Amino acid sequence: MTRALILGGGGLFGIGWEVGFLWGVEASGVFLKNADLVVGTSAGSIAGSLLLQTESLLQTFDDYQKAGSTAREIVVDFDTTTWQKNLASVVSGALNEQEVRQRIGQWAMDSKTTSETARLDVIRFRLVSDSWPGPSLAITSVDAFTGDLAVFTAESKVAIDVAVAASCAVPGVWPPVTIGAHRYIDGGMRSPINSDLAKGMDKVLVLLPSLAGGRAAQAVEKEIDDLENCASDVLLITSDEWSNSTMGTNPLNPAVRGPAALAGFLQGQKAALQIASFWR
DSSP, X not given: OOEEEEEOOOHHHHHHHHHHHHHHHHHTTOOOTTOSEEEEETXXXXXXXXXXXXXXXXXXXXXXXXXXXXXXXXXXXXXXXXXXHHHHHHHTTOSSHHHHHHHHHHHHHHSOOOOHHHHHHHHHHHSSOSSOOOTTEEEEEEXXXXXXXXXXXXXXXXXXXXXXXXXXXXXXXXXXXXXTTEEEEEGGGTOSSOGGGGTTOSEEXXXXXXXXXXXHHHHHHHXXXXXXHTTOEEEEEEOOHHHHHTSTTOTTOGGGHHHHHHHHHHHHHHHHHHHHHHHO
16 A cells, blocks of 8 residues: 655645644644655645654644744745736746746746845755655755756755755745756646646545635646546545635735644644544
8 A cells, every 4th residue: 555645835824734734633643654655845845844854743833833933934025816916927828838837937037036045044944954854755846947847855966955945936936946057946836736746656645725726726636636547545635714714815924824733733633533544
């Protein structure tokens, strides 16, 4: 029996919710660290790294509840609706998905943002180790020039903080990350979950923070259908109504991480029995 854990994107809200949810499941006696594959996209790259880097997510969860826990974060004025409108304008008229991602990559490279160094400092502070936790972790990103999917693992010889920064490089908000001769952007620009990497796995558990409609929702639906058509058993869990209420209008606001983690913890506890039955 092979198992994959897929952790989707969702900004600081997504990081909080996923860490909280995973701790809620773990605190209920259900352990997901034994997954044969853990795919992390954007926020999921943080949550997946922390899951595998720590013996328990309790300390991370507790840290998220403390005042001052976001002091090292960079606050940005981000409005989801405005960003989506800008994105739609950038990709308008693109002939295919490859061109869509190339256009987004160019937009990211043309945008004025904080420096790569400053951003990398933030990412490094979010992790508990500068070492890859093992071979099961796969972190997704997109080549800003070509639009191709990039998957970083321990074998890629890329520092884990750099790989995570690339996966979390939201276009128009954070700088593309330079790795060798290439620059990389948020893996969510290909898919919020990139669950097709789990093709062939017997069990696929997908955790996805709040997802709006449009291209992203269509991508998720298609990927799950494809997995099921290839005989994978798939369980998709998305953030519930209360969790979503903690997001506010800016999912990149560091202040939402703590409340999202608490809501995720409670949702994870409620879902633990369902997950235990699915995962065994």
